[in-house]
Amino acid sequence: MTPHLTVDLFSDVEQLLAYRFMVNALEAASVVAVMAAVVGWFMVLRRETFAGHTLSMMSFPGAAAAALAGLPLAAGYFAFCGAGAVMIAGAAQGGGAARQAERSAVIGAVGAGSLALGYLLLSLYGGVLESLESLLFGSILGVTSGEVEMLALVAVAVLAFLAVAGRPLFFASVDGPLARASRVPVRALSVAFLLVLGLAVAATVQITGVLLVFALLVAPAGIARELTSRIGVSLLLSVVVGLLIAWVGLGLSYFTNYSPGFFATTAAMVLFTLARAARSLPERRGRREAPVPEASL
Amino acid sequence: MAISGFLANALLAGSCIAVASGLIGWFVVLRSQVFAGDALSHVAFTGALAAAAAGLDLRAGLFAATIVVALLLGVLGERARADDVTIGIVFVWTLGLGVLFLDLFNTGSGASDGTIAARTLFGSIFGLGSGEAELAALIAAGTVLALLAIGRPLLFASIDAPAAAAVRVPVRALGLVFLVLVGVVAAEATQAVGALLLLGLLAAPAGAAHRLTASPYRGMALAVAIALASTWAGLGLSYEIAGLPPGSAVIGVAVAFYALTIAI
Numbered sequence: 001m002t003p004h005l006t007v008d009l010f011s012d013v014e015q016l017l018a019y020r021f022m023v024n025a026l027e028a029a030s031v032v033a034v035m036a037a038v039v040g041w042f043m044v045l046r047r048e049t050f051a052g053h054t055l056s057m058m059s060f061p062g063a064a065a066a067a068l069a070g071l072p073l074a075a076g077y078f079a080f081c082g083a084g085a086v087m088i089a090g091a092a093q094g095g096g097a098a099r100q101a102e103r104s105a106v107i108g109a110v111g112a113g114s115l116a117l118g119y120l121l122l123s124l125y126g127g128v129l130e131s132l133e134s135l136l137f138g139s140i141l142g143v144t145s146g147e148v149e150m151l152a153l154v155a156v157a158v159l160a161f162l163a164v165a166g167r168p169l170f171f172a173s174v175d176g177p178l179a180r181a182s183r184v185p186v187r188a189l190s191v192a193f194l195l196v197l198g199l200a201v202a203a204t205v206q207i208t209g210v211l212l213v214f215a216l217l218v219a220p221a222g223i224a225r226e227l228t229s230r231i232g233v234s235l236l237l238s239v240v241v242g243l244l245i246a247w248v249g250l251g252l253s254y255f256t257n258y259s260p261g262f263f264a265t266t267a268a269m270v271l272f273t274l275a276r277a278a279r280s281l282p283e284r285r286g287r288r289e290a291p292v293p294e295a296s297l
Numbered sequence: 298m299a300i301s302g303f304l305a306n307a308l309l310a311g312s313c314i315a316v317a318s319g320l321i322g323w324f325v326v327l328r329s330q331v332f333a334g335d336a337l338s339h340v341a342f343t344g345a346l347a348a349a350a351a352g353l354d355l356r357a358g359l360f361a362a363t364i365v366v367a368l369l370l371g372v373l374g375e376r377a378r379a380d381d382v383t384i385g386i387v388f389v390w391t392l393g394l395g396v397l398f399l400d401l402f403n404t405g406s407g408a409s410d411g412t413i414a415a416r417t418l419f420g421s422i423f424g425l426g427s428g429e430a431e432l433a434a435l436i437a438a439g440t441v442l443a444l445l446a447i448g449r450p451l452l453f454a455s456i457d458a459p460a461a462a463a464v465r466v467p468v469r470a471l472g473l474v475f476l477v478l479v480g481v482v483a484a485e486a487t488q489a490v491g492a493l494l495l496l497g498l499l500a501a502p503a504g505a506a507h508r509l510t511a512s513p514y515r516g517m518a519l520a521v522a523i524a525l526a527s528t529w530a531g532l533g534l535s536y537e538i539a540g541l542p543p544g545s546a547v548i549g550v551a552v553a554f555y556a557l558t559i560a561i
Binding site: 047053107119120211218222 | 504
């Protein structure tokens with residue numbers, strides 16, 4: 001049976017769920033999309049998108065090293081992202097007065113360096129030509145039920161952390177000095193968040209591939225930010241958009257045989273453009289809404 | 298000693314690209330535009346694959362894509378410095394487009410051996426012909442000249458934009474021209490170290506130079522010197538050691554150099 005996209009949504013969904021691999025892929029992508037949307041929302045709020053980007057780059061040598069050592073790829077993802085998060089947290093704390101320019105140069109160099117290392121390891125492994133594309137750009141094939149469970153476990157852990165620490169984290173992100181004055185452990189929260197971000201990125205990478213993490217991590221929050229300034233609504237919207245991007249990506253890929261990454265990122269771009277246009281309309285009429293408060297630099 | 302063939306081509310192209318990357322990288326770091334440079338580097342990948350899918354010369358796609366996106370970034374961001382979220386979304390979408398072109402190329406050619414992806418992402422400097430190497434050298438030289446021509450006002454605008462604007466330095470136009478030059482260098486460097494690694498060639502030597510000296514002209518010279526040394530060392534290592542990809546070697550040396558300057 002070859003799948004055909006029809007106007008009948010029920011028949012489309014029925015076709016989508018006809019194969020086990022597709023059900024697994026959808027489950028995994030949904031779990032990851034929800035988690036990434038929530039973590040990404042905080043990441044955008046805290047202006048740490050570059051850290052998220054670097055962490056995803058670091059997952060690449062992790063996967064290659066795991067392949068070389070004969071370990072499951074997930075082990076490499078989590079180990080390298082965790083180590084990366086610790087490094088970034090350390091770098092951010094070490095040079096307290098380090099200029100922003102300097103910091104971004106470090107992050108850029110680390111990103112390129114880890115990709116170079118990953119490519120070297122993959123060359124040594126000898127599997128370059130086959131696995132390169134799916135590692136970098138994701139693949140809907142080959143998500144096992146066990147992996148879905150593992151991803152769900154990670155998502156629950158990450159969301160539980162944010163449920164507990166979300167309020168003080170928000171406070172600390174929006175107004176660090178004031179939060180510190182009212183005894184919120186700002187520094188500890190910032191380190192903990194980077195670790196959670198590392199965990200979330202390591203899980204997301206397994207679905208989107210190393211290079212397309214932002215489709216689920218940044219785009220939902222970026223789109224939600226354009227549309228509303230209310231915190232709860234914005235978070236919820238972010239999750240909905242994340243799920244939409246994941247489903248559109250997988251669904252269209254299934255029906256067309258092109259990579260899910262293309263459809264997911266295109267959905268993200270289209271939604272972002274629409275959201276921006278929607279926001280700029282009332283602004284032009286002079287009814288300027290306050291944007292979501294952002295962490296001060 | 299005469300160095301012949303592919304190594305000579307690689308050295309010629311690599312050296313010129315290193316000079317251009319080191320110099321422009323110094324400004325990129327100064328202006329905190331590393332993220333924009335990153336986005337451009339990924340766009341290079343999409344451009345090259347679009348050209349491949351259409352059956353054109355990879356370089357036509359490379360340059361067209363990076364220059365167009367540089368202009369787009371300059372216009373989309375409120376000031377010529379786009380914010381992280383906008384860049385992130387544009388950047389992931391262009392990569393997504395690249396994946397589509399990769400699919401199209403693979404189905405078109407019937408052979409999905411993945412070499413084209415590896416070549417554009419991680420470079421293939423040892424695969425350059427002599428004509429290609431000479432062209433790369435010429436373009437790199439042109440970029441360096443253009444950058445030197447706008448160097449002084451650009452420096453002023455980068456360090457103190459309001460003051461520069463007050464004395465009628467065209468800050469916005471300079472920012473746009475600068476982004477376009479970064480786009481050209483990104484396309485160039487893609488041929489040497491690949492789309493994914495060229496950020497290392499932009500950021501690492503420049504970052505090291507910024508750490509070592511605060512003086513602008515000494516900093517620029519230092520960034521160029523480090524980029525050159527990394528390229529030569531990387532090419533040499535990869536020539537001697539089988540299995541070591543040249544792009545990885547060049548970036549490895551550059552990043553190691555940067556790490557060293559941070560350690561001391």
